[in-house]
Amino acid sequence: HTAPPTMAMNGHFASVGDAPTKEQYEHGIQVIDEEKVFNPHVNTYLQLTKVAQAGFDYHLISVFGSQSTGKSTLLNHLFGTQFGVMSENERRQTTKGIWMSRNKRDDGKAPDAERMANNILVMDVEGTDGRERGEDQDFERKSALFALATSEVLIVNIWEHQVGLYQGANMGLLKTVFEVNLQLFLKDKQSNPRSLLFFVIRDHIGNTPLVNLRNTLLADLTNIWSSLSKPKGLEKSKIEDYFDFAFSTLPHKILQPEKFVAEVEKLGTRFRRGQRAARQHGLHTDHELEGGIFLDEYHRRIPADGFSKYAEDVWGSIVANKDLDLPTQQELLAQFRCDEITREVLEAFDVEILPLEEKQAEGTRSGKPTVLANLGSLGKGARVKTVKAFETEASRYHKGVYVRKRVELESKIDVRLKALYAGQLTAAHKAGVASFSGSVASAVKAGQKKGASYEFADIVEREKAIALKQFETEAKSLAIEGVPWSNFKSQYNLYEKELDEVSGRLRKEEMRRLATRVERWVRSRLGESIGLEFNKLGSGRGAGGVPEDAVKPPTEKDLWDRIWNVFTSTVKEAETRFVERAKSFDASQDEIDIGLWRLRRKSWGVLRAKVDEEVMEGNILLKLRENFEDKFRYDEAGVPRIWRPTDDIEGLYTKAKDSTLTLIPLLSRFRLAETYGPPDLPDWIGVVPASVDPKDEEDLTPIGGVDEEEGKSLEEEMTILSEAKRQDLVVRFKKTADGVYVEAKRSAIGGVAQ
Ligand code: GDP
Ligand code: MG
Structure with missing residues (x-):
């Protein structure tokens, strides 16, 4: 069977800072270790597995359940992952902390209806009956909170013979999950994302039909919910306000290995995107789900490229025993990511704009202001490209933050373009005035040479029209639609005024x-x-x-x-x-x-x-x-x-x-x-x-x-x-x-x- 993770990977992220290689992630990544330290390489992992680029097109699943109930085994079969599993002759906890792996199953050739959703991330959460950790319920609570804050689907792994044992250890776990959920959404009544509790009943003998098991479980869950002491304001809340339920059974893996594999295969096809077919009163169960189990409403709406940061901050708050305030958390994430994205897109902007700025500065230094060719289209192009790039990445984040940061970005860009364009028009102004007076002078000279009487006023009028047209063309090429500062009317007026002054001077000379x-x-x-x-x-x-x-x-x-x-x-x-x-x-x-x-x-x-x-x-x-x-x-x-x-x-x-x-x-x-x-x-x-x-x-x-x-x-x-x-x-x-x-x-x- 699969080898357990090596110590190096299971350790305390000794190699913080060294970029890990893909080979080190055979067994997924340990997101949180047994010392409750968050792994700084989660984003690297998401980058390597190409999930980071997926936007919202990814899904997060966590598995819960008592220790040694075959959770890791199930995940490995379902998703082709290589989470460590306990060897048959050694009863020892193998999964420590929280591990995560991207779905490795290659079902590309399967028909659409059976193909799993894209980019499923699976989290294997440490066994939760506290055997190895004594009576320390702390980690259990914390990992439950973490899983709830991030996951769309919580798989609850349970033996068939545990069903109905209301006092069983597994029920204690569910109680924790519910309590934690109430705590989590205390601050987040508006968005209130739902989660799916997906019960996988193991070692199903077949005597009791799934319907009965489901009913028993639902009754137990309702009991647990009503027995909870609910925080103020949520006294009347119902379990179905927060959870949907799905159920599945699997045969005994050791006794019926072939049937087990076949059933797991079937179970896998449920991990697709789906929708709610009908709303009924009472508890919402998988009767209502059409297609797969991933409903849009379960999604936490954290863009994949921000997931590691979000998860880290959420975990940080949990460890510090701070109240988890997900909306605030999401806003902070949005700010962080929008700033990061701003830096990235501005780097690309710099590549295009810096050379132009330098060229212009050099012209100014040498006293020969340069009119840069195609500046209007280059500037506009860079602006559109930069804003678009920002929009693509950042618009997935908190709307208000995104809009604000976009305005900030635009003004950063515009400060640069404004200076560049002002310099351009100064250069165009100087060049235009020089060429105007030069043209008038040479037209006068030509007129004098011919000896014929030349009309000075006509010459000035003609050359002024040419000079104005040139400037206008340049100014128009710099205009950006919908950007008020890019209307260069005042510069144009200034230019015209100077042309008039110059023609006044020239007329005086002519006089x-x-x-x-x-x-x-x-x-x-x-x-x-x-x-x-x-x-x-x-x-x-x-x-x-x-x-x-x-x-x-x-x-x-x-x-x-x-x-x-x-x-x-x-x-x-x-x-x-x-x-x-x-x-x-x-x-x-x-x-x-x-x-x-x-x-x-x-x-x-x-x-x-x-x-x-x-x-x-x-x-x-x-x-x-x-x-x-x-x-x-x-x-x-x-x-x-x-x-x-x-x-x-x-x-x-x-x-x-x-x-x-x-x-x-x-x-x-x-x-x-x-x-x-x-x-x-x-x-x-x-x-x-x-x-x-x-x-x-x-x-x-x-x-x-x-x-x-x-x-x-x-x-x-x-x-x-x-x-x-x-x-x-x-x-x-x-x-x-x-x-x-x-x-x-x-x-x-x-x-x-x-
Ligand atoms: P975990 O601690 O919940 O992750 O459990 P493991 O996947 O490590 O498995 C614990 C033990 O249960 C291992 O010895 C497995 O071989 C065994 N096991 C795995 N799947 C099943 C199953 O479906 N039925 C039974 N009875 N044992 C299983
Ligand atoms: Mg395990």
């Missing part, structure tokens, strides 16, 4: 470019027209004595009026061009006002520089000389004079010289003829626009009388020649005029001499 172009135009225009006005000075009667001017010679007196008019009308034209263009790219009125203000100031500067150039020593001296010569050497009709000695050379010289000399004070100051004062430059330039940016003023040259804080008056601004320069000019001019006079004089005498 600058426009301003530069317009200024250049003003400069070239003024260069010509102002030059022309000064050239007219050269001729006292029109440039080179041209007849058209001769008719109505320009009076030098209105030189500045003409300059001012040319200047203001040129600038007016430039302003019109500027406004037209600026409007085409959506510049604001403020921006336009600033641009115009700048344009006027700069134009004034251009004019001022041009005038300075014209009155530069050499230039102005030349002009004065020309002016003088025109008056001196030409007659009223514009005909060159041939000097004769009789001519009043001196008188003509003095007249012409004095006339030209009047130009010097005229040239010295920018004065309008009408008012005999400077033009109202401050009014013409206008007040500083309110919205002007200090930066806009940086490159502006101060203007006297306009920028008062500069300490330069308008009078000074309008001073073209300083007093010293003027005097110097007078002296130089006189010398030049004198030279011309001397020459004239000489030619007159010379003419006579010839």
Whole structure:
């Protein structure tokens, strides 16, 4: 027969921590040893036997009964287990503590109706008549409690001749079971799981039919129940509130070995899942069971992967003589397991998410934020997978705990994804803004190259739409359905705002470019027209004595009026061009006002520089000389004079010289003829626009009388020649005029001499 378990296995789990091998579990596993220590390897055993993965698809059976009544023998025959049995010639207790083994019977080929349920775990509980343990009833109570807290079916093994012996030892055991049951469910009135008491009557001779044995037993059980002193609140409870009953007989194993085997075989077919056919009043017995004996309502609803932890905690409470509170026990188990499962699924989540987080962190560190490819689908995928994996394992546990832990898990995941997505959008934001301004700039450049007029506003609008679309696509790809934080509207708005700021800046640059172009135009225009006005000075009667001017010679007196008019009308034209263009790219009125203000100031500067150039020593001296010569050497009709000695050379010289000399004070100051004062430059330039940016003023040259804080008056601004320069000019001019006079004089005498 089967060998008893070796001492190593029967010992005190000396090898705690060493993972046991499958071979060590030939005889099942000793869940609780005779020292009441719970074996830490139960879960390993469940893993090795593949029960741990079964969810709820497993069943737990315990066997009870007096010592040496063939319990282990029965289990070994029924389930192919190898629990230790007593050898025939040695009456000694063999099963110590509580052993457990998975059903080893291979009935895969049997018809469905005879095939046993999946994953049956059988617990062989130490003989309970206390022979070897003296009068110590403690272990009996404790193991009964443990079995009841875990098992769906309790097999009660009993000799036929014990039936009806109400005072028998076996009945004492049942009394314990009932008492313990009442204690157990004191705290658990709502769930109140039922158990099946399955009486297997051994050595059935056959004289007494099973029906009679059943009736006798039921009567005894009812008696025992009513004799129990019940705890408060449960005084009225009935045995059938907690138990169903099933009965079976087996022939004598030694006397009728073949019949015994055949009957055991038949008995085995009852260990299938079944359902209650009808509810009757009175005790519920196997008459009502259809199919097998495993009803769903017997199941303790402990997921297989949490069974060892649950069993250990239950046993811990029992040993510590604490009240067993199964609902609390189940909640604690749920918390423990849900936390474990959370850790497991987060590990898998890490494998997918950590590399992405690292890549992103590196981009941030190096100052080049990376837009990670496919982040949305990767993140969503990892989230769904992780939550699903959690759900699969954890949803079998206490509903409330599961729901709470699921929310916790989701928020753990979301904290990570949120950070990752925020980084992603920051990167997308930066990249988008850079590419937007780059695209606008190169489109502008391309437009300038073609020389054609490009529409800045159109370019900005087009590039902004592209940039927004890109960002939106990224943000949408990150959105998770039903997750409010994954709506990135505010980030999108922020992005759009920055694009607008950037386009504002770009428009400003464009305005600058426009301003530069317009200024250049003003400069070239003024260069010509102002030059022309000064050239007219050269001729006292029109440039080179041209007849058209001769008719109505320009009076030098209105030189500045003409300059001012040319200047203001040129600038007016430039302003019109500027406004037209600026409007085409959506510049604001403020921006336009600033641009115009700048344009006027700069134009004034251009004019001022041009005038300075014209009155530069050499230039102005030349002009004065020309002016003088025109008056001196030409007659009223514009005909060159041939000097004769009789001519009043001196008188003509003095007249012409004095006339030209009047130009010097005229040239010295920018004065309008009408008012005999400077033009109202401050009014013409206008007040500083309110919205002007200090930066806009940086490159502006101060203007006297306009920028008062500069300490330069308008009078000074309008001073073209300083007093010293003027005097110097007078002296130089006189010398030049004198030279011309001397020459004239000489030619007159010379003419006579010839
Ligand atoms: P346990 O202590 O209840 O587990 O009993 P065991 O299975 O170890 O068996 C105790 C003794 O009873 C052994 O010597 C078995 O050979 C014997 N035995 C086993 N089955 C039967 C049976 O059906 N009838 C009788 N009379 N003896 C049996
Ligand atoms: Mg035994």
